[in-house]
Amino acid sequence: MRNVRSAVLITSLFGGPDLAAQDIAGKWITINDHTGEAGSVVEIVVEGDRAFGYVRMLMRPERLKSHCDLCKDDRKDQPIVGMQILRGLQRDGDEWVGGRILDPQEGKIYDCKM
Numbered sequence: 001m002r003n004v005r006s007a008v009l010i011t012s013l014f015g016g017p018d019l020a021a022q023d024i025a026g027k028w029i030t031i032n033d034h035t036g037e038a039g040s041v042v043e044i045v046v047e048g049d050r051a052f053g054y055v056r057m058l059m060r061p062e063r064l065k066s067h068c069d070l071c072k073d074d075r076k077d078q079p080i081v082g083m084q085i086l087r088g089l090q091r092d093g094d095e096w097v098g099g100r101i102l103d104p105q106e107g108k109i110y111d112c113k114m
Contacts, residue, residue, distance in 0.1 A: 023046070024044050024046065024051055024089075024096060024114055025044055025045060025046045025051070026043070026044060027041050027042070027043045027044075027056065028041070028042050028043075028044065029041055029042075030042055037059070039058070039059055039060075040055050040056075040057060040058050040059060040080075041055070041056045041057040041059075042054065042055055042056065042085065042086070043056045044086065049090055049091045050088060050089060050090055050091075051086065051089040051090075051091075051099070051114075052084055052086055052087055052088075052089075053084065053085055053086025053087075053101070054082065054083065054084050054085070054086075055080050055081055055082065055083050055085055055104070056081070056082075057081065058080060058081060063080070064081060065079070066079070066080045066081075066104075067079055067080065068080055068083065068102075068104045068107060069107070070104075070105075070106060070107025070108075071102070071104065071107045072107060073109070075102065075104070080104045083102075085102040085103075085104060086099060086100075086101050086102075086112070087099060087100050087101075087102075088100060089112070089113070089114065095113060095114065096113060096114040097113040098113070099111070099112045099113065099114075100112065
């Protein structure tokens, strides 16, 4: 089973039938599927035909200074706030494909499309 936190970001971005035509750029709130609580604010920016996502805020004050201790790539031990967690999505018609999304709490990276 895919990590719930990563799946929730994608689900919150694209849950309805007309959303495929909407722009993905903007700030989005992630929701923890287990607790139902808001976890973070992620900003998706589009640069040319690629999209990237950055953690702009963590909702729990005690986590504001958290680092990605479990990451295994260039983000290891980096602060989560400001971190690029969504990389390399490419526009393909009405979809965005070929991206990778990081769950900074688990240090796991998943393929993603939107």
